[in-house]
């Protein structure tokens with residue numbers, strides 16, 4: 001009878017230990033998952049410069065960060081045609097950095113220039129000649145078949161890019 005009592009006590013003890021361990025285990029897993037969920041919410045994911053949350057939920061866009069790049073059309077044109085020679089920020093590459101270009105030159109000039117830089121230089125435009133000489137007469141590619149709206153989209157992208165850089169602390 002005495003032995004029998006000890007067995008009961010031991011099994012009750014083991015039962016309690018198992019219970020405690022599993023409670024601890026579930027608590028750990030639960031806090032871990034909660035933390036993962038928080039991390040997921042707090043760190044926005046980016047896909048090609050566009051916030052993933054915004055792709056999934058476009059209404060977040062305006063509310064959270066109005067300066068995030070939305071002009072994918074201009075961004076693509078810039079990256080495919082201009083980025084090998086120009087940075088969208090102020091630093092020089094083959095040509096000058098294009099930050100603030102809309103303040104330096106008016107739209108009409110920019111459209112003429114991008115469609116045919118050599119034509120603008122040959123027309124005797126002082127600004128163009130000076131720039132051309134500053135860049136050791138490196139010839140910029142002419143984009144004769146670029147339409148006005150394509151050029152405006154590129155310029156818009158450059159502005160948006162620089163605003164989004166300012167928005168990053």
Ligand code: HEC
Nearest residue numbers: 081082085094095096114131132135137138139140141154
């Ligand atoms: C092969 C290199 C090259 C490519 C490609 C190129 N550029 Fe240029 N760009 C230049 C150079 C070099 C200059 C400086 C002037 C010169 O030497 O003709 C310049 C000047 C400019 C300027 C005048 C900048 C200022 O500060 O006044 C603008 C605007 C410009 N480029 C826009 C563009 C855009 C938009 C594209 C794409 C559609 C583009 N460029 C593609 C080389 C390039």
